[in-house]
């Protein structure tokens with residue numbers, strides 16, 4: 465069974481160095497807790513603790529590939545790890561996104577059967593970002609795009625970002641909305657107990673982004689736009705009945721804009737999601753039964769999740785042969801144009 469892992473984090477020294485500067489800046493972003501812990505070990509990492517992920521993020525051939533061989537992972541879909549370039553000023557972000565995309569393309573050229581990748585862009589410079597989407601998809605021939613949820617507290621229902629969505633739709637480039645810590649306007653009670661992180665805040669941040677796009681009519685304007693989210697759909701599949709019911713009531717009483725399709729239809733038609741970091745067979749079975757097996761893709765979430773357990777999770781999952789082929793590689797091949 466071909467195994468394609470679809471949310472696999474990676475970085476380059478130039479982005480890591482810039483994030484170390486961010487960790488020493490006056491930024492109030494909740495992401496600083498994570499950034500300090502990973503990129504600035506010598507600085508007091510209180511509140512997050514040292515996170516030994518940096519070597520794993522920068523590495524491709526020393527440990528990543530041998531571990532893939534050891535555990536039978538055929539391919540990783542690489543993404544520039546969160547928060548990507550989105551904490552940098554627009555010019556630095558634009559330049560480092562392009563550099564990261566070039567480096568990613570080099571890795572894929574060197575290992576074409578082992579790696580594919582998602583291109584980054586700087587949402588806070590939408591016109592240049594749209595041009596980078598064009599370059600990524602036509603010149604570098606990457607497999608889609610990644611963004612780490614909000615940029616300076618703004619979300620893709622904001623029409624300022626729509627030139628990017630237009631370019632993505634035109635190039636059939638699926639945008640992976642990966643988490644980062646909740647935005648400054650969302651962070652409120654999420655600043656304690658490590659709730660800023662993957663434990664809870666990440667799901668709240670991306671789930672909020674998804675609903676803003678669905679309820680804000682993004683998929684009426686871009687009906688063919690494809691979005692991928694991780695972590696078994698960031699809680700949305702488990703709440704979709706209530707989201708659908710309450711949004712349709714809000715539309716009736718004028719509290720939410722009228723949309724051409726329902727929230728459930730947008731989620732089923734315009735979203736796919738991966739199993740990254742949710743190694744729970746019951747959740748997987750429900751997600752497949754509720755949202756359709758064609759919308760579920762396997763992932764490890766390397767290096768934040770160990771490879772061995774993620775492989776065992778899917779190899780022992782209660783799936784039919786046909787479902788296993790779809791989740792392990794078929795859906796990824798379709799959505800991310802993988803040969």
Ligand SMILES: COc1cc(C(=O)O)cc(C(=O)O)c1
Nearest residue numbers: 498545546547662741765768
């Ligand atoms: C960007 O940093 C991350 C850290 C963690 C973590 O386990 O602490 C998980 C993710 C993730 O789920 O993608 C990302």
Ligand SMILES: [Mn+2]
Nearest residue numbers: 471473740765
């Ligand atoms: Mn991840």
